[in-house]
Amino acid sequence: MKIVIVGAGEVGYHVARRLAMENKDVVVVDKDPAALRRVSDTLDVQVVQGQGGSPVVLEEAGIREAEILLAVTDSDEVNLVACLVTDMLAPNTRKLVRIRNGDFDACHPLLRENAPHIESVINPEIEAARTIERLIRVPGAVETGELVGGLVQFVGLRLDAGSPMDGVMLPDLPRHLGGARTLVAAVLRDEKLIIPTGADCLQSGDLIYLVSEKNRLLDVLSAFGKIRKPARRILIVGGGRLGLRLAASLEKQQYQVKIVERRAQRCRELAGLLDKTVILHGDGSDQSLLIEENIRGMDGVVTLTGDEQTNILVSLLARKMGVDMAITRLTRFSYFPLMPTIGIHQIVSPRLSAIDSILQHIRRGKVLATLSIQGDQAEVLEAVALPTSDIVGKPLRNLAFPKGALVISIIRGSEIIIPSGDSVIAPDDRVVIFAKRKTVPKVEKALTVKLEYF
Amino acid sequence: MNWRIIGQVVGILMVATGLSMLFPLAWSHWYEDGGEKAFLLSMAFCCLGGGVLYGMLRGPMGEGLSQKDGMSIVAAGWVAVSFCGSLPFFFSGFVPGFTDAFFESVSGFTTTGASILEDIEALPQGLLFWRSQIQWIGGMGIILFSIAILPFLGVGGMQLYKAEVPSPVPDKLKPRIQETARILWKVYLLFSLMMFVLLLCGGMDVFDSLCHTFTTMPTGGFSTKNLSIAHYESLYIESVIMFFMVLAGINFALHFRLLRGDGLCFWRDGECRFFLLALGGLVLFVSLGLWGRVYETLGESLRYGSFQVISIVTTTGFATADYTFWTPAAQLVIFFGMFTGACAGSTSGGIKLIRFMVCARYCHKELFSLVHPRGVREVKLGGRVVPEGVIHGILGFMALYLGIFALGALVLTTLGSDVVTAVTATASALGNVGPGFGAVGPAENYAGISVSGKWVLAWLMLLGRLEIYTLIIFLLPEFWRQ
Numbered sequence: 001m002k003i004v005i006v007g008a009g010e011v012g013y014h015v016a017r018r019l020a021m022e023n024k025d026v027v028v029v030d031k032d033p034a035a036l037r038r039v040s041d042t043l044d045v046q047v048v049q050g051q052g053g054s055p056v057v058l059e060e061a062g063i064r065e066a067e068i069l070l071a072v073t074d075s076d077e078v079n080l081v082a083c084l085v086t087d088m089l090a091p092n093t094r095k096l097v098r099i100r101n102g103d104f105d106a107c108h109p110l111l112r113e114n115a116p117h118i119e120s121v122i123n124p125e126i127e128a129a130r131t132i133e134r135l136i137r138v139p140g141a142v143e144t145g146e147l148v149g150g151l152v153q154f155v156g157l158r159l160d161a162g163s164p165m166d167g168v169m170l171p172d173l174p175r176h177l178g179g180a181r182t183l184v185a186a187v188l189r190d191e192k193l194i195i196p197t198g199a200d201c202l203q204s205g206d207l208i209y210l211v212s213e214k215n216r217l218l219d220v221l222s223a224f225g226k227i228r229k230p231a232r233r234i235l236i237v238g239g240g241r242l243g244l245r246l247a248a249s250l251e252k253q254q255y256q257v258k259i260v261e262r263r264a265q266r267c268r269e270l271a272g273l274l275d276k277t278v279i280l281h282g283d284g285s286d287q288s289l290l291i292e293e294n295i296r297g298m299d300g301v302v303t304l305t306g307d308e309q310t311n312i313l314v315s316l317l318a319r320k321m322g323v324d325m326a327i328t329r330l331t332r333f334s335y336f337p338l339m340p341t342i343g344i345h346q347i348v349s350p351r352l353s354a355i356d357s358i359l360q361h362i363r364r365g366k367v368l369a370t371l372s373i374q375g376d377q378a379e380v381l382e383a384v385a386l387p388t389s390d391i392v393g394k395p396l397r398n399l400a401f402p403k404g405a406l407v408i409s410i411i412r413g414s415e416i417i418i419p420s421g422d423s424v425i426a427p428d429d430r431v432v433i434f435a436k437r438k439t440v441p442k443v444e445k446a447l448t449v450k451l452e453y454f
Numbered sequence: 455m456n457w458r459i460i461g462q463v464v465g466i467l468m469v470a471t472g473l474s475m476l477f478p479l480a481w482s483h484w485y486e487d488g489g490e491k492a493f494l495l496s497m498a499f500c501c502l503g504g505g506v507l508y509g510m511l512r513g514p515m516g517e518g519l520s521q522k523d524g525m526s527i528v529a530a531g532w533v534a535v536s537f538c539g540s541l542p543f544f545f546s547g548f549v550p551g552f553t554d555a556f557f558e559s560v561s562g563f564t565t566t567g568a569s570i571l572e573d574i575e576a577l578p579q580g581l582l583f584w585r586s587q588i589q590w591i592g593g594m595g596i597i598l599f600s601i602a603i604l605p606f607l608g609v610g611g612m613q614l615y616k617a618e619v620p621s622p623v624p625d626k627l628k629p630r631i632q633e634t635a636r637i638l639w640k641v642y643l644l645f646s647l648m649m650f651v652l653l654l655c656g657g658m659d660v661f662d663s664l665c666h667t668f669t670t671m672p673t674g675g676f677s678t679k680n681l682s683i684a685h686y687e688s689l690y691i692e693s694v695i696m697f698f699m700v701l702a703g704i705n706f707a708l709h710f711r712l713l714r715g716d717g718l719c720f721w722r723d724g725e726c727r728f729f730l731l732a733l734g735g736l737v738l739f740v741s742l743g744l745w746g747r748v749y750e751t752l753g754e755s756l757r758y759g760s761f762q763v764i765s766i767v768t769t770t771g772f773a774t775a776d777y778t779f780w781t782p783a784a785q786l787v788i789f790f791g792m793f794t795g796a797c798a799g800s801t802s803g804g805i806k807l808i809r810f811m812v813c814a815r816y817c818h819k820e821l822f823s824l825v826h827p828r829g830v831r832e833v834k835l836g837g838r839v840v841p842e843g844v845i846h847g848i849l850g851f852m853a854l855y856l857g858i859f860a861l862g863a864l865v866l867t868t869l870g871s872d873v874v875t876a877v878t879a880t881a882s883a884l885g886n887v888g889p890g891f892g893a894v895g896p897a898e899n900y901a902g903i904s905v906s907g908k909w910v911l912a913w914l915m916l917l918g919r920l921e922i923y924t925l926i927i928f929l930l931p932e933f934w935r936q
Binding site for chain 1: 521626628629630631633841
């Protein structure tokens with residue numbers, strides 16, 4: 001499978017990295033030789049230097065044999081032109097494009113049906129804003145994801161010392177939960193991701209990933225000692241595109257929102273675009289401003305400036321001033337593992353969201369959604385169990401399923417099954433699978449129709 | 455530095471070298487030439503040594519390779535494989551000592567073709583085959599070969615590829631390094647097959663055809679005959695070998711494109727066009743100079759002139775005539791040819807034409823800016839601007855190459871060689887050519903060089919084969935500092 005990626009930025013680089021690790025043929029196009037050098041020095045992919053929208057460059061990158069074009073440069077315009085050119089040169093190539101400008105939101109279906117025939121428009125900010133909203137809604141969650149249209153919730157939470165679940169053996173878990181059905185998919189302990197077995201017990205300090213039905217989630221969380229009054233007052237630091245999108249959505253849901261923005265001009269724009277939100281002109285890292293605006297009274301602080309150092313700093317400041325929830329936007333993935341050490345647990349990354357959406361489209365089989373866990377240590381995949389697939393019709397315990405992967409829920413019609421070893425996947429069920437990075441290709445293979453190989 | 459992975463890969467390379475001795479062993483057995491013992495002993499040594507090394511360091515490979523690891527693996531791999539390759543020579547007893555055995559092996563793997571053997575035809579057939587086989591393996595690159603067949607090298611393959619094939623303008627044919635390596639080897643294999651058949655048609659026996667194919671395609675130059683190609687006195691065989699020497703001097707990426715149906719790619723590629731034109735020009739220049747002075751007829755002049763020029767410029771080193779008796783101008787052309795080499799991405803050695811082209815265009819740009827102080831001009835190659843960093847790399851490489859050449863020649867004269875021998879032997883070893891002038895001319899051999907001189911030349915060959923940087927960074931104190 002050949003994939004041409006236009007744009008060697010953070011998203012392009014990381015998608016290329018994952019795909020190259022899965023032995024796919026990747027060609028990366030960028031106009032900046034320095035960005036390309038980073039790619040060619042560390043990844044086993046081909047690089048082509050040039051403008052991503054140029055027919056000559058795309059031709060050189062082998063767009064005609066490519067199965068997928070991925071346009072993820074910083075410029076929406078270049079991305080669109082790349083798609084348009086691809087549509088002319090290679091009409092059969094599937095096109096995925098990142099467009100960040102919110103003005104295009106309404107046009108996504110049009111772009112699919114008309115000229116560039118874009119299979120999917122990826123707007124990482126939409127996804128990131130949704131993630132933040134979920135983090136605000138779900139108390140105590142460090143990571144959240146929705147699968148099967150929101151029916152199944154995937155939540156990462158940290159087990160504090162003194163939690164009722166500290167030291168509980170996994171087989172005893174259902175008893176402690178009092179009927180609420182859940183399944184612990186993975187545990188992150190000392191920066192190592194483990195898929196627990198019946199012999200493992202939970203320890204304080206663990207980051208626990210679990211799945212639950214949507215309407216039982218709050219019960220599960222309270223059983224884990226995560227009880228909190230619903231958040232109402234939210235302070236957003238940084239009024240960029242994502243900040244605006246989030247504020248607009250939150251103010252509609254009766255949250256009290258304040259935005260701190262450094263640029264006076266942008267403040268005026270925000271004031272024009274938002275109705276109930278309070279817009280403050282000032283520097284988010286200015287402690288006196290935060291105190292003046294009663295940061296202690298906030299239920300949550302969301303730091304979304306373009307500068308990640310500022311975001312980290314402001315979140316730390318907020319935590320220190322007693323705010324429970326500090327959601328931090330990070331771009332550089334290499335920072336992710338450091339964050340828990342300094343006390344920042346809730347991280348959003350539009351880029352990671354973009355990578356998730358992109359991978360979902362590239363994965364074979366009928367994969368409907370993917371979530372990245374801990375940067376890229378693991379993935380949660382939602383897929384349709386094809387009638388001919390290897391996983392159908394046998395009890396789970398008899399499946400030759402790759403080690404390091406786990407079926408964490410089965411959805412049949414509107415029924416949600418949290419599986420045990422005896423559960424059987426029926427054709428056309430939706431399954432949610434948790435898989436460590438290295439096993440993803442194997443899982444993908446297990447999900448694919450067998451006939452493809454003949 | 456990731457010692458574990460370096461040791462593992464080197465161990466595997468040693469075992470692979472040991473196993474590849476099965477082929478000469480088979481020949482030895484077939485001809486009953488008494489060489490089996492040497493091969494069996496060497497195989498045992500290589501497989502055991504490599505196996506123990508691998509077994510001791512077995513464990514997780516870790517995440518990818520750094521550039522430093524890549525260079526270390528390639529350098530250590532080449533030295534280890536050269537050592538393994540020298541064992542059959544050593545154990546056979548046909549080679550005076552270990553120094554000579556190592557020299558012969560390095561000369562083989564680096565496709566130099568310089569020999570310490572005074573009477574080649576006295577060697578058992580198996581050993582002759584081994585000499586040719588190591589050139590064939592070394593030509594396309596032992597590491598590239600490993601990448602092609604060992605999937606686990608895929609992760610760090612690019613680092614290894616860059617360290618072994620340090621082309622100034624890297625040409626990745628396929629997105630994945632393993633695919634690229636496989637394609638290059640397939641093209642190599644295909645050409646070898648073609649040449650083998652053509653030589654057979656010319657009346658050469660199977661053994662000699664195979665051996666000469668194995669030493670022509672990598673532009674190596676070992677022959678199974680004392681008189682090299684002159685032994686056959688056949689215009690047909692000379693033509694076939696000339697044709698394939700030229701092909702081997704052309705970038706293999708272009709061969710791939712040609713096989714894919716791009717008929718004009720040789721002409722469209724600037725370096726290849728320059729190579730073919732320059733080769734034609736040099737052949738004419740030398741042949742016309744020889745006409746009437748050395749050879750009576752124009753036909754003879756062309757026949758011997760073209761073969762020698764092609765043999766040296768592509769750094770093969772086969773001989774049909776002794777150019778040390780030629781006119782001074784022709785001799786100097788041959789000497790300069792030892793430096794230029796052919797195209798980047800080919801199996802030839804030397805500095806490579808592309809570096810000269812960039813250098814010449816850079817000089818032109820400098821002169822241009824003297825005439826137009828405010829003029830703006832870029833160095834271009836094939837319609838593309840060559841980045842400043844690449845130009846600096848190329849100029850640095852050439853300076854280093856000439857510096858090492860000067861130093862090598864100085865060391866050789868200190869060790870007792872005369873000036874002509876020292877200078878040309880150094881140029882020949884560094885360029886992986888084979889013959890030189892004086893005491894190491896095409897009709898002579900390297901037996902007369904002192905023991906320490908042979909070691910110096912062996913290292914020069916390795917330096918030349920790995921294009922200097924990969925080996926020389928080990929001398930940098932910064933490399934060893936943690």
